[in-house]
Every structure is written in C-alpha cells, then in structure tokens.
Amino acid sequence: MNTPLKLGVVALGLGAVFAAAVGVGLVVGPVDGPGSPAAATPAAAPAPPSGAADGGLAVTGSGYVLEPLEDRLPAGTASLAFRVLGPDGAPVADYDVEHVEDLHLVAARRDLTGYQRLHPELGPDGTWRVPLELTPGSWRVVADFTPSALGRNLTLGTDLQVAGGYDPQPLPEPAAVAEVDGYSVALTGGLAAGQESELTFSVSRDGRPVTDLQPYLGAYGILVALRTGDLAYLHPHPAEPPASTAPTAGPHKTYVAPAASPGTYRLFLDFRHDDAVHTAAFTVRVDPGGVGPDGDATAPDAPAGHGHGD
Known part of the structure; x- marks a missing residue:
C-alpha cells in the first residue's frame, strides 16, 4: 500500500473512533451534566437572609438540604417526616432556639388555602415528624431554623403532592x-x-x-x-x-x-x-x-x- 493510501486509511479510522466517542458522550452525558452524580447533588447555593422576600424557594442553602422522606402524601390527616442534612450529609441534630422552638414549619396549598403553622418533633435519628391536614393538590412546606454550627437562620422549602381531585379556590380580594x-x-x-x-x-x-x-x-x-x-x-x-x-x-x-x-x-x-x-x-x-x-x-x-x- 502506498504512503498516501495508508494515511487515508488511518485518518478514516481516527474519524470513526472520534465519532464513536462523541456518540457515547451524547448518550452518557457530560460528567457534570444532567443525570450525572455531580448534577444529582443539589448545589450549595447561598440561602436568602432571614425574612428575605425570596425565602423558602430553594431546597438547599449554605450546604444544608431539606430532605422529605416522602414527597407524596394522602389527603386527610397525614404524617410528614423530613430531615435537615448538613454539609457533611448527616442529619443535623443541634439547632438554636428561636421563638421557643428549634424549627418552625409552615405549610400551604398552592392556592394559599389550608395554611398551617407546625412545630415538628425531632427524633434521635435526626428525623422531624409532624401530623398535618392535607387536601388534594400541590403543597409547599417551608422550614425556618438556625443550625447551631452555622449560626444564622435558613429558610428552605420543598413541595408535597397530595392525590385526589384538585379544586383550586380564588384568592380573596384585598381588605383592611x-x-x-x-x-x-x-x-x-x-x-x-x-x-x-x-x-x-x-x-x-x-x-x-x-x-x-x-x-x-x-x-x-x-x-x-x-x-x-x-x-x-x-x-x-x-x-x-x-x-x-x-x-x-x-x-x-x-x-x-x-x-x-x-x-x-x-x-x-x-x-x-x-x-x-x-x-x-x-x-x-x-x-x-x-x-x-x-x-x-x-x-x-x-x-x-x-x-x-x-
């Protein structure tokens, strides 16, 4: 085989290997892309300051994560269980007391009906549990707390789905x-x-x-x-x-x-x-x-x- 022909065959082979690698990359995804282990871990974005107008919108902040044990609950009286994970991935056990409690939780349906202020109990395994009343639809729960190791307040939120026929209610008009x-x-x-x-x-x-x-x-x-x-x-x-x-x-x-x-x-x-x-x-x-x-x-x-x- 003459030299130009050999170079052409090598080039074609390299091209095929490159194309196969690209194809594998498209199937697997980039290392930090969606679906990768790195992407599956919530980013430790800074949480809004205490009382900020955008509090409770993120499930993670300053390395802490609000982790519900279940994100789907039945209608009626249900038991909500969740943990707060620290930067080391372990459940947080030590909190600063604010307004008499270690942690405050509010729950409301997306149409802002069914509002509840709740005070869960912390178990020895770092799991918080509290009963609440739920009607069908999407609910938002927001935890307001101060990890002792962090020394400042965090407000983290997550969604719950409640099965059944959702009957959204109109928001009442402003009144004094x-x-x-x-x-x-x-x-x-x-x-x-x-x-x-x-x-x-x-x-x-x-x-x-x-x-x-x-x-x-x-x-x-x-x-x-x-x-x-x-x-x-x-x-x-x-x-x-x-x-x-x-x-x-x-x-x-x-x-x-x-x-x-x-x-x-x-x-x-x-x-x-x-x-x-x-x-x-x-x-x-x-x-x-x-x-x-x-x-x-x-x-x-x-x-x-x-x-x-x-």
Whole structure:
C-alpha cells in the first residue's frame, strides 16, 4: 500500500473512533451534566437572609438540604417526616432556639388555602415528624431554623403532592379587616417594594379592643407572608418598643417587614387569646413603589394610635 493510501486509511479510522466517542458522550452525558452524580447533588447555593422576600424557594442553602422522606402524601390527616442534612450529609441534630422552638414549619396549598403553622418533633435519628391536614393538590412546606454550627437562620422549602381531585379556590380580594373565630383584625400599612415597611394589626371582639392577648411562641403574635405563584416566604418581625415602654398585650401589634418584590401576598397573623390560637389572613398587593392592600399606603378604616409588637 502506498504512503498516501495508508494515511487515508488511518485518518478514516481516527474519524470513526472520534465519532464513536462523541456518540457515547451524547448518550452518557457530560460528567457534570444532567443525570450525572455531580448534577444529582443539589448545589450549595447561598440561602436568602432571614425574612428575605425570596425565602423558602430553594431546597438547599449554605450546604444544608431539606430532605422529605416522602414527597407524596394522602389527603386527610397525614404524617410528614423530613430531615435537615448538613454539609457533611448527616442529619443535623443541634439547632438554636428561636421563638421557643428549634424549627418552625409552615405549610400551604398552592392556592394559599389550608395554611398551617407546625412545630415538628425531632427524633434521635435526626428525623422531624409532624401530623398535618392535607387536601388534594400541590403543597409547599417551608422550614425556618438556625443550625447551631452555622449560626444564622435558613429558610428552605420543598413541595408535597397530595392525590385526589384538585379544586383550586380564588384568592380573596384585598381588605383592611379580617374576621376569624368571632374576632375582627384591622390592618394598617402594608408591604413595600424595595424598602422596609410597617404593618400594624388591631384585634377586637364584639366591638371592644382585645387588650389581654396571650404569649404565643414568645410573642403576642407571629406574622408570615407568602407570595402567590411561587409561595416565597417572608417573615416580618415585631417592631421593637421604645426602651421605656413595656410590651403590650394588645390591641395593636406592629411588625417590620423586609423589602418585598412586586406581586400579591397572603398575610397570616397567628395570635393567642382565651387559650386558643387564631389565624387572621389578608390579601395584600405590592405594586412597584407601592405599599398596603391593593397598593394603598394605608388600609381604609384602620384605627389610629398604634402600639408596637413584641
């Protein structure tokens, strides 16, 4: 065989080997591509700061992972079990106490019905367990906690699927007053786009202000906001009262909310009175540069002379 012919045969052979290698690569996928072991491990993306408007959107943050033992549960009373895995892949056992508890969990269906604030129990194997009430549809659960080893708050979220006929409910229109269990709760102020804002809630029953609220989770009320669509978690904190003023037990409670993104939110205020916990819910729209229910700076017919939360 002459030299040019030999070179041609070698070139063809190398081409065939290269093509076969490319084909194998397309079938197997790149080393760090979808479906690879590296890609199957959630990236340790930084978690949003505590109370941030995009909290709870990720299942992982700062090397920690929220891992449900099952992501499909039956309708009705069900038991949710999950673990928080640390950067070493082991279940986290040590948490800093915040608002009386090691870990706070909220659950809500995608249409923002069925909201529940839950406090799971931690087992010796690092598994959290809690019963909850579920209706058919897609649910979002958000865990709010501080691993002792990390020393700062994380809010991680995951989805649950509940089998059955899904009957989505329309979101209630914005209103300045919510009625729950015989109580009237009036909202003044609202969420602001791009800046902190204040929200004040005033509780009354039978037309009389409630001035003997009972402590719940170390405060006279706990407030959470969830954004419609992605159910981003926002956790406003009670406003600090003046140094010379002791915390009051009602009727007014004020919260400071971090900057919110434009959109529609559902606010859930849990307060305790007469040895029972009640949840008042509000719909609030946040326009670019606007605050309050339906974009108003102040909710209509709200009482004056607000006190501070604690």
